Amino acid sequence: MEKIINEIMAKKIGDLVVDASLAKYTTYRVGGTASILVYPKNIDKLIELMEIINRENIKYFILGNGSNVLFSDKVYEGIIIKLDKFDEFEIESNNVRVGAGYNLVKLANEVAKLGLAGLEFASGIPGTLGGAVFMNAGAYNSEMRNVVKSVKVLTPDLKVINLTNSEMEFDYRDSFLQHNKGYICLEATLKLIPGDKELLEEVIKDRKLKRKRTQPLEYPTAGSVFRNPDSMYAGKLIENLNLKGYQIGGAMISKKHANFIINKKDAKASDIKDIIDIIKEKVYKEYGIKLRVEQRLVNWDD
Numbered sequence: 001m002e003k004i005i006n007e008i009m010a011k012k013i014g015d016l017v018v019d020a021s022l023a024k025y026t027t028y029r030v031g032g033t034a035s036i037l038v039y040p041k042n043i044d045k046l047i048e049l050m051e052i053i054n055r056e057n058i059k060y061f062i063l064g065n066g067s068n069v070l071f072s073d074k075v076y077e078g079i080i081i082k083l084d085k086f087d088e089f090e091i092e093s094n095n096v097r098v099g100a101g102y103n104l105v106k107l108a109n110e111v112a113k114l115g116l117a118g119l120e121f122a123s124g125i126p127g128t129l130g131g132a133v134f135m136n137a138g139a140y141n142s143e144m145r146n147v148v149k150s151v152k153v154l155t156p157d158l159k160v161i162n163l164t165n166s167e168m169e170f171d172y173r174d175s176f177l178q179h180n181k182g183y184i185c186l187e188a189t190l191k192l193i194p195g196d197k198e199l200l201e202e203v204i205k206d207r208k209l210k211r212k213r214t215q216p217l218e219y220p221t222a223g224s225v226f227r228n229p230d231s232m233y234a235g236k237l238i239e240n241l242n243l244k245g246y247q248i249g250g251a252m253i254s255k256k257h258a259n260f261i262i263n264k265k266d267a268k269a270s271d272i273k274d275i276i277d278i279i280k281e282k283v284y285k286e287y288g289i290k291l292r293v294e295q296r297l298v299n300w301d302d
Contacts, residue, residue, distance in 0.1 A: 001035050004056060004079075008038060013049050015039040020080065022071045025063060027126065029220040030269040031071030032299070037063075037080040043186060046081070047158050050184075053079060054158075061298060062184055064131030065103070068222055070276075072299040073269045083130055086186060091116075095149065096190045100130030104137070112204055117195025118147045123204040124211050126223070130185040134177045135294075136170045140207070145170030149191040156182030173227050173294055216254040219262035225276060226259055226291040234291055235259035237283050248274045273300065 001018075008016055016038050022031030040046040053060050059078035063069065086099035089107070094116060098107060108123040121142040125132060133151055136144050148170070151163045169176040177183050211217060226234035238244075238258035246253045250267030253275060254260040261272050280291050 004052060004058065005036060007052060008036070008049065011045075011048055012041075013038060013045045014041045014085065022066075022076065022080075025080070025082070026066035026069055026071060026222070027220060028066075028070060028222045028267075028269070028272060029263050030073070030267055030272065032074045032076060032269075034076040034080040035078060037082060039082045039084055041085055043086075043154070043160065046083075046154065046184070046186075049079075049081065050154070050158055062130070064101070064128035064134075065126055066222075067126040068131060068135060068137075068294065069296045069298055070222065070269060070272055072273070072297075074299055076299050083128070083186075086130070088187060094192050094194065096192060097187060098129045098190065099187045100128060100133075100185045102129045104129055104132050109204060111192060112195075112200035113197060115195055115197040115200070116192040117200055118142075118192040119190065120200055120203050120207070124207060129188060133168075133185050133188050134175060135173055136175045138173070143170070143172075145175075147190045147192060149189045151188045152186045153177070154184040154186055156180075160186065214257055216256045216260050216262050219254075219264060221254070221260050221262045222295050224259045224294050225261055226279070227294045229289050229291065233259070234283075237287060237289065237291075238279055241282050241286060243279065243282070246275065246278075248278075251275055253279070273297070 005018060018036060020034045020037035022034055023029050038049060040049055060081055062081050083101040086101040088099040089102060090097045096111060104122050104125050104127050108119045111119050121140045125137050125139060132144050148165050151168055153163055154160055177185060228234050235258040243253050244255045244258050249271035250263060250265045251271035252262055252264045254262050261275055276293060283289055283291050
């Protein structure tokens with residue numbers, strides 16, 4: 001990797017961290033180290049980085065806020081790409097153009113203060129704009145597909161193109177980007193609608209208080225672990241099996257919300273993964289339902 005590190009530095013692609021502890025970059029606060037972590041300065045530098053990655057056949061992973069991902073405890077022998085520098089924010093009428101690295105909670109609050117409605121649902125989703133588009137993140141019966149007008153992406157052959165809302169093939173916690181490797185979200189244009197600034201801010205405030213009451217925000221966690229099956233809540237299925245408080249090592253199923261796993265104290269990634277596997281097994285045995293993990297599992301053997 002030394003040759004690659006030297007090339008990245010020589011080309012001034014962006015800030016670079018060698019042997020980066022992934023626990024520092026994920027909200028679970030677990031995971032091994034990554035050989036290289038890079039913050040490309042802009043799209044041109046990202047393209048230069050991808051040229052190196054493709055030429056050397058190195059594995060890579062685009063990491064947003066680390067709020068919906070579980071890395072294993074092993075070394076990630078590749079490059080983690082952070083698009084934090086992609087933080088453009090521009091408003092034209094009711095359209096908002098936002099860089100992939102922009103903080104989603106910050107964005108939801110800012111547009112509400114400007115009297116633009118449609119993104120209130122995202123005020124408690126601790127990710128980046130790019131991650132939210134990738135996952136079609138949602139809450140309160142709304143989701144990104146309801147506000148995304150278009151998405152600027154880098155293609156596998158390193159061309160910059162725009163995809164329309166329909167071309168993004170949004171579905172429940174799903175999008176085109178999840179099924180087409182090599183496409184990278186660079187920015188998105190959101191179409192919002194005029195709203196009452198005070199009412200929007202009140203909605204966001206009320207939902208923040210509700211999250212504090214119902215979610216274990218006082219512990220490292222990565223949000224909802226499982227996607228909700230049709231017409232039911234994953235958390236309710238888990239709660240009905242009396243699994244709240246179930247613990248392996250330093251990881252535990254939250255007593256506040258059964259679809260959250262918390263890092264109670266010095267958990268390992270394997271502790272969290274073991275709990276995930278046990279929940280899936282028990283729910284399938286009791287209900288015949290195969291729960292789907294919402295969080296992305298990275299650098300595991302299976």
